[in-house]
Amino acid sequence: KMKIGILSAGGDCPGINATIRGIGKTAIVEYGMEVLGIANGFAGLLEKDVIPLNEQLLSGILTLGGTILGTSRMKPFKHQEGDMVSDKPQLIMQNYKELGLDALVCIGGNGTQETASLLSKEGLNIIGIPKTIDNDVWGTDVTFGFDTALHIATEAIDRLHTTANSHKRVMVIEVMGHHAGWIALYSGIAGGGDVILIPEIEYDMDVVANCLLERYRKKKPYSIVVVAEGIKTGKKKKNAGAYIAKKIRKMTGLETRETVLGYIQRGGSPTPADRILATRYGAYAARMISEGDFGKMVGIRGNEIVSVPLEEVGGRLRLVNPDNGLVDKARHMGVCFGEK
Numbered sequence: 001k002m003k004i005g006i007l008s009a010g011g012d013c014p015g016i017n018a019t020i021r022g023i024g025k026t027a028i029v030e031y032g033m034e035v036l037g038i039a040n041g042f043a044g045l046l047e048k049d050v051i052p053l054n055e056q057l058l059s060g061i062l063t064l065g066g067t068i069l070g071t072s073r074m075k076p077f078k079h080q081e082g083d084m085v086s087d088k089p090q091l092i093m094q095n096y097k098e099l100g101l102d103a104l105v106c107i108g109g110n111g112t113q114e115t116a117s118l119l120s121k122e123g124l125n126i127i128g129i130p131k132t133i134d135n136d137v138w139g140t141d142v143t144f145g146f147d148t149a150l151h152i153a154t155e156a157i158d159r160l161h162t163t164a165n166s167h168k169r170v171m172v173i174e175v176m177g178h179h180a181g182w183i184a185l186y187s188g189i190a191g192g193g194d195v196i197l198i199p200e201i202e203y204d205m206d207v208v209a210n211c212l213l214e215r216y217r218k219k220k221p222y223s224i225v226v227v228a229e230g231i232k233t234g235k236k237k238k239n240a241g242a243y244i245a246k247k248i249r250k251m252t253g254l255e256t257r258e259t260v261l262g263y264i265q266r267g268g269s270p271t272p273a274d275r276i277l278a279t280r281y282g283a284y285a286a287r288m289i290s291e292g293d294f295g296k297m298v299g300i301r302g303n304e305i306v307s308v309p310l311e312e313v314g315g316r317l318r319l320v321n322p323d324n325g326l327v328d329k330a331r332h333m334g335v336c337f338g339e340k
């Protein structure tokens with residue numbers, strides 16, 4: 001009987017439980033495997049903190065946000081502050097063997113896929129599953145968690161429109177996305193944002209201020225500015241939303257307020273699209289294990305589930321390509337990206 005381990009690492013996102021269920025149920029029911037849940041990402045592997053998963057435990061979690069296994073940002077190949085164990089990769093290899101694992105599924109974002117790739121190089125049987133609200137994992141068109149975050153951010157922007165209109169204000173909303181502007185771009189377009197600032201497009205504050213003043217001149221009573229948290233904010237790293245709002249206030253004299261959406265984007269139940277994607281990823285991962293097809297990350301291209309060598313993925317980011325057509329269409333709708 002094959003024994004597999006599942007862990008979730010890095011920031012959580014909606015859909016992790018759906019994918020744990022997808023892997024677990026397929027592994028148990030279809031392939032008669034034994035499934036171990038590993039607590040708190042790679043930290044649980046160091047401590048052998050595991051729980052056997054059965055059909056009962058995997059029932060009723062499809063719609064649940066977060067991760068029943070817990071997660072952590074512990075990276076075994078990186079020396080981190082307060083480290084007690086000197087050779088974490090070695091200990092992970094040892095515990096993998098002692099737990100009797102035949103394969104390990106690592107659900108996570110870029111950092112996790114990087115670790116997964118390194119563990120695979122060390123000889124462990126690894127499958128990666130990409131998850132993050134940021135949608136910035138290379139090798140897949142989309143990660144689960146993104147659609148849910150997009151819905152939440154779009155709803156927030158919708159709500160800002162009415163209050164912005166009543167008060168004739170500029171409303172700045174900061175959404176997540178440290179490296180990539182996917183959430184800002186998509187929610188900005190879906191929510192009818194007037195200015196969208198993303199890390200991939202260099203902005204000029206004079207251009208942004210002019211866009212807003214121009215709207216004012218055209219008798220448009222209010223404006224919505226959608227900002228990704230990862231945009232440049234001068235020499236020091238500052239909170240992007242507050243930084244942009246302050247600049248707008250100063251440069252235009254327009255009444256401006258800011259909202260930081262924060263962790264609301266990562267919490268709660270996944271959308272139907274994320275539930276389906278997560279389930280498909282999970283079931284596919286279980287099948288790959290049954291076929292001994294290791295060292296790969298599951299992904300989606302078009303509507304087809306595929307797998308990509310972990311070595312290729314590493315921790316590579318998938319950023320917004322400003323020439324992808326969507327940015328241009330948004331420009332035609334009058335969206336300002338702040339370019340010179």
Ligand code: F6P
Pocket residue numbers: 011012109132133134176177178229266
């Ligand atoms: O998961 C990605 C992400 O949501 C980023 O957009 C965000 O900046 C980061 O996680 C913050 O996560 P944490 O505070 O959990 O480290």
